Amino acid sequence: MSKKTPDSAGHSDTRGIHELYAEDPVKADQQLWDREVDATSRRGFLKRSSLLAMASALGASAIPFGDKMPGGLIPAAFANTTEPFTLEGKDGLTVLNDRPINAETPAHLLDDRVTPGSRMFVRNNGLPPAMESIDPATWTLEIAGESCEKPMTFTIAELKEKFKNYTYQLQIECGGNGRSEFVPSASGNQWTVGAVACPSFTGVRVRDVLEACGIKSDAVYIGYYGADEHLSRDPNKAAISRGVPMSKALEEESLIAWAMNDEDIPLLNGYPLRLVCGGWPGSVSGKWLKKIVIRNKVHDGPKMSAPSYSVPKYPVAPGTEVPKSDMVTIESMPVKSLVTFPKSGITHAMGQALAVRGHAWAGDLSVQDVYVSIDFGATWQRAELEEPANRLAWQHWSLQVVFPEKGYYEIWARAVDSEGHSQPMVVPGWNPRGYLNNACHRIAVQVA
Ligand SMILES: Nc1nc2c(c(=O)[nH]1)N[C@H]1C(S)=C(S)[C@@H](COP(=O)(O)O)O[C@H]1N2
Numbered sequence: 486m487s488k489k490t491p492d493s494a495g496h497s498d499t500r501g502i503h504e505l506y507a508e509d510p511v512k513a514d515q516q517l518w519d520r521e522v523d524a525t526s527r528r529g530f531l532k533r534s535s536l537l538a539m540a541s542a543l544g545a546s547a548i549p550f551g552d553k554m555p556g557g558l559i560p561a562a563f564a565n566t567t568e569p570f571t572l573e574g575k576d577g578l579t580v581l582n583d584r585p586i587n588a589e590t591p592a593h594l595l596d597d598r599v600t601p602g603s604r605m606f607v608r609n610n611g612l613p614p615a616m617e618s619i620d621p622a623t624w625t626l627e628i629a630g631e632s633c634e635k636p637m638t639f640t641i642a643e644l645k646e647k648f649k650n651y652t653y654q655l656q657i658e659c660g661g662n663g664r665s666e667f668v669p670s671a672s673g674n675q676w677t678v679g680a681v682a683c684p685s686f687t688g689v690r691v692r693d694v695l696e697a698c699g700i701k702s703d704a705v706y707i708g709y710y711g712a713d714e715h716l717s718r719d720p721n722k723a724a725i726s727r728g729v730p731m732s733k734a735l736e737e738e739s740l741i742a743w744a745m746n747d748e749d750i751p752l753l754n755g756y757p758l759r760l761v762c763g764g765w766p767g768s769v770s771g772k773w774l775k776k777i778v779i780r781n782k783v784h785d786g787p788k789m790s791a792p793s794y795s796v797p798k799y800p801v802a803p804g805t806e807v808p809k810s811d812m813v814t815i816e817s818m819p820v821k822s823l824v825t826f827p828k829s830g831i832t833h834a835m836g837q838a839l840a841v842r843g844h845a846w847a848g849d850l851s852v853q854d855v856y857v858s859i860d861f862g863a864t865w866q867r868a869e870l871e872e873p874a875n876r877l878a879w880q881h882w883s884l885q886v887v888f889p890e891k892g893y894y895e896i897w898a899r900a901v902d903s904e905g906h907s908q909p910m911v912v913p914g915w916n917p918r919g920y921l922n923n924a925c926h927r928i929a930v931q932v933a
């Protein structure tokens with residue numbers, strides 16, 4: 486449910502706008518906002534179709550005086566309910582948008598070492614396939630592209646049988662995680678800290694499958710295609726089709742996965758098959774995977790080129806307009822960490838040590854150290870840091886913290902990667918689309 490569509494009238498109206506501006510969801514949101522503001526000052530705004538939709542949502546056969554209803558009015562039947570908007574199979578996620586669905590996980594709900602499916606964020610660019618339309622027995626994956634020697638198609642059963650199966654715990658973070666902190670604000674989902682997860686995935690190596698189909702010597706990139714629909718429902722348009730250079734595609738941990746945490750992948754996270762390339766922007770890990778193309782040039786699918794998932798090649802002042810030619814595609818994500826326990830805002834008893842913990846990750850690299858501060862970054866204590874379950878899994882850290890006196894504290898966590906890069910204490914380099922905010926996570930604690 487978009488922040489800008491707080492009511493059901495706005496909701497049903499979202500569709501038309503998004504269809505109109507499907508090429509540019511940012512513009513669509515702006516238009517929607519403009520139109521909503523405008524609509525509140527007009528009568529008879531609602532069209533017959535949305536009136537019918539509203540009536541059925543209200544459980545009524547009709548709204549007899551619907552044409553007199555001010556546009557944008559929240560029906561009292563809805564206004565009086567406090568029921569939050571929820572997603573099937575998800576637990577406690579904050580929904581940022583419902584078309585497409587985007588939902589993040591509050592930090593304290595990411596406390597598990599291995600993220601459960603119910604707590605994995607959702608980032609959709611289009612409309613996911615309906616569960617009823619998916620039959621894992623007949624689902625196929627096609628391998629093709631100009632740099633593929635023998636294009637082939639596999640069922641999931643064939644993938645399982647023909648290639649060795651691997652399980653890795655893999656960290657996936659949306660490139661725009663943390664976007665909400667940029668000033669001036671960047672367009673796109675206003676993620677806070679929770680567009681990150683680290684479940685375990687089971688599948689076959691991308692490498693084994695591509696090699697079976699023959700990789701030509703001129704191959705430089707792969708691209709994926711999924712079964713989700715473009716917001717416009719135009720069957721000739723992909724909602725998103727990104728990829729990675731061959732070197733990333735061919736590494737051990739890059740998987741074509743059919744299971745997450747030993748179960749089917751949740752529908753919203755790509756059931757029945759997805760690509761997982763951990764440590765890079767989540768957008769390279771294609772969901773509802775139908776096709777992988779081996780390319781002799783950088784893949785050119787939708788959202789592959791600047792400004793999507795790209796940042797300026799040089800630091801820019803906040804608010805600068807950057808030419809696309811001066812932007813570069815994001816690859817490995819920067820070092821970052823989360824405090825997942827305690828929950829921000831708790832009150833803790835004076836005199837007792839507080840067990841603080843969380844996770845840290847560093848794209849293709851590993852995390853070397855995690856430090857914790859209770860004095861706004863003036864001094865830091867080194868946390869205990871565990872080895873990752875495997876390469877590209879996040880690492881668990883913990884520390885007992887003792888507070889010197891009663892009062893308000895903030896706990897800050899700061900990770901350092903294996904090449905010595907530290908998380909910044911403040912929001913790093915502003916960029917037009919608000920990617921790569923890896924500032925220290927902080928939580929509030931009252932000691933009483
Ligand atoms: N087919 C398809 N794959 C996709 C997307 C999508 O919209 N469609 N979103 C991408 C983006 S931007 C991210 S961050 C991750 C999110 O994965 P999740 O929704 O399982 O958390 O999926 C990626 N794969």
Ligand SMILES: [Mo]
Binds near residue numbers: 767
């Ligand atoms: Mo993303």
